[in-house]
Amino acid sequence: MQTPSPSREELRTLxxxxxxxxxxxxxxxxxxxxxxxxxxAEAVSLLxxxxxxxxxxxxxxxxxxxxxxTTPPARHRVQICRAEACQARGARSLExxxxxxxxxxxxxxxxxxxxxxxxxxxxxNCATGPNVRIDNRLAGRVDAxxxxxxxxxxxxxxx
Amino acid sequence: xxxxxxxxxxxxxLSLGADQIADDFVRLSAQTGHDIRLVRNGSRGLFWLxxxxxxxxxxxxxxxxxPVTGSHDVESLIKTGVLDGHKEHALALxxxxxxxxxxxxxxxxxxxxxxxxPRSLDDYRAHGGYQGLEKALxxxxxxxxxxxxxxxxxxxxxxxxxxxxxxxxxHDAQADQKYIVCNADEGDSGTFADRLVMxxxxxxxIEGMTIAGLAAGASEGYVYLxxxxxxxxxxxxxxxxxxxxxxxxxxxxxxxxxxxHLHLRIxxxxxxCGEETSxxxxxxxxxxxxxxxxxxxxxxxxFGKPTIVNNVLTFAAVxxxxxxxxxxxxxxxxxxxxxxxxxxxxxxxxxxxLFEVPFGTPLRTLIEDLGGGTASGxxxxxVQVGGPLGAYLPQSQLDLxxxxxxxxxxxxxxxxxxxxxxxxxxxMLEQARFSMAFCAAESCGKCTPCRIGSQRGxxxxxxxxxxxxxxxxxxxxxxxxxxxxxxxxxxxxxMTPFPVRSAFTHFPDxxx
Numbered sequence: 001m002q003t004p005s006p007s008r009e010e011l012r013t014l015x016x017x018x019x020x021x022x023x024x025x026x027x028x029x030x031x032x033x034x035x036x037x038x039x040x041a042e043a044v045s046l047l048x049x050x051x052x053x054x055x056x057x058x059x060x061x062x063x064x065x066x067x068x069x070t071t072p073p074a075r076h077r078v079q080i081c082r083a084e085a086c087q088a089r090g091a092r093s094l095e096x097x098x099x100x101x102x103x104x105x106x107x108x109x110x111x112x113x114x115x116x117x118x119x120x121x122x123x124x125n126c127a128t129g130p131n132v133r134i135d136n137r138l139a140g141r142v143d144a145x146x147x148x149x150x151x152x153x154x155x156x157x158x159x
Numbered sequence: 160x161x162x163x164x165x166x167x168x169x170x171x172x173l174s175l176g177a178d179q180i181a182d183d184f185v186r187l188s189a190q191t192g193h194d195i196r197l198v199r200n201g202s203r204g205l206f207w208l209x210x211x212x213x214x215x216x217x218x219x220x221x222x223x224x225x226p227v228t229g230s231h232d233v234e235s236l237i238k239t240g241v242l243d244g245h246k247e248h249a250l251a252l253x254x255x256x257x258x259x260x261x262x263x264x265x266x267x268x269x270x271x272x273x274x275x276x277p278r279s280l281d282d283y284r285a286h287g288g289y290q291g292l293e294k295a296l297x298x299x300x301x302x303x304x305x306x307x308x309x310x311x312x313x314x315x316x317x318x319x320x321x322x323x324x325x326x327x328x329x330h331d332a333q334a335d336q337k338y339i340v341c342n343a344d345e346g347d348s349g350t351f352a353d354r355l356v357m358x359x360x361x362x363x364x365i366e367g368m369t370i371a372g373l374a375a376g377a378s379e380g381y382v383y384l385x386x387x388x389x390x391x392x393x394x395x396x397x398x399x400x401x402x403x404x405x406x407x408x409x410x411x412x413x414x415x416x417x418x419x420h421l422h423l424r425i426x427x428x429x430x431x432c433g434e435e436t437s438x439x440x441x442x443x444x445x446x447x448x449x450x451x452x453x454x455x456x457x458x459x460x461x462f463g464k465p466t467i468v469n470n471v472l473t474f475a476a477v478x479x480x481x482x483x484x485x486x487x488x489x490x491x492x493x494x495x496x497x498x499x500x501x502x503x504x505x506x507x508x509x510x511x512x513l514f515e516v517p518f519g520t521p522l523r524t525l526i527e528d529l530g531g532g533t534a535s536g537x538x539x540x541x542v543q544v545g546g547p548l549g550a551y552l553p554q555s556q557l558d559l560x561x562x563x564x565x566x567x568x569x570x571x572x573x574x575x576x577x578x579x580x581x582x583x584x585x586x587m588l589e590q591a592r593f594s595m596a597f598c599a600a601e602s603c604g605k606c607t608p609c610r611i612g613s614q615r616g617x618x619x620x621x622x623x624x625x626x627x628x629x630x631x632x633x634x635x636x637x638x639x640x641x642x643x644x645x646x647x648x649x650x651x652x653x654m655t656p657f658p659v660r661s662a663f664t665h666f667p668d669x670x671x
Contacts, residue, residue, distance in 0.1 A: 025444030084579050087590075124345060126349045127206040
């Protein structure tokens, strides 16, 4: 994912679009992260202003949810399901394989910032696991060989 | 004659390459001069057969083929003549409605799922959709609440609270604003029924929530959907937009003068937000910290107003109850568990997927007869029912019938109907450790037994594994489970001991 540094104006426009909705903070955090890849310090300050909360409150919400991030992301996020139904179908060994293949540990990013590897607890595809989510795309019945093919595709586009 | 090809569009079918299959049918049928109509239907939920393609070559009978795994299968199907009325092929399963795994079910909530195009409101109406709301618009609010009470419907999210009583409480509350909130934060491993409803029959959920709005006197509704379900988000938002454009949502529902607005909100990867008070906090734009109850959300819910919070499957059952009558729904099931339960067979199971069956069906029937045993061919060793907070059942308990009370007596929970099967390679100490580790990772942190207890639980189990002071640490683990059950604010800390305790009670050898 490309991550241009957001300008103050761009952030303002996003925030103004829905600041008056009831409970606007989560939708706004999603909008900002979907657009810029992460939520930077300036966004926190503008959100605090717009919603009449403190920056600490905004930060508290960001840090509560696994999805929100405050640093630039890798181009792709690869998530491996670690929940019970996928465990029963071999997810533990797939996770070990993935770490080895990408040379990172869980929550880690490859040195070229191309891929971030994260665990996820359930993708709702529990009869056809192990499951992997690559950005917004779900892949089922992923064994080590299929994982390697999926990573080949991701790495191929980078070269 | 029109040839119609159905290729499912739900997340499971997509994860197995359904988009490519659909493209292949369009491309290859054009090459052979066939004029096909492609429909992206929902999935039937028979996931071992996905991608499951259905072809109606003009006689109105949908012949199923599956699993269709790639371009080579599509080429082979077309070459054999399946578009010309030829119905034999190695992948052929016969008329889809005659597949035994579908015939064995009692599909009420899932009657349209797999049949219709989830993006078509016309298709929804052509298959009985909105008949429940039509009736509700003719009834007064109390009559709707009464129908839900008489149906015996209980909350399908896990707690199984009688839905009609909850609705009555909100109906009776006096307030300038009330809300309808749908919990679609389906985080339990082994569950995907909510996802299927939202991806394959989204208007049914909209209809159920609209009926709830009429019953409670609420004009605003929110669906809180987990962000792990992007396909569901896309299809459901399309359904809200379509229903609004055609007057089924908005300020004047089909000219009745009644109002109901619906909003889709997306979570942000936090399991605890499936707990209803945490979900409400999250909807309000806060950290998902659990609230103490009372006050009940029915009286002090979203933004402090009276709120009906129900699971997707609960709302989804309502249109049928209104359309066919409460008595029709009640006659399914047994004792205090009435109607049907959409069971999700998952994990190490040969024929996994969605099976809607009446309450009372034994677990073993589901796993062995419908599910076909394990995918690995090894014997079943443990079955976790009810998600990550549900107990692990050994072979000796598999004759339990699907019944809320009988599960409770066995120190187990039916929960949201997720059934995760493990074969004999499972290490139950590892599963118990995982339950504690999951709780430590996902606890909201508000109460100590959950926040600290789960972390200590991981450490104690590690010491048991390392054979340090075994007897003492087993006693400590048992005490810790008691503390978490008795002292936690919500089900996260209060039920994490269920899988842990069941693991060391039923599988003691793994803890030696």
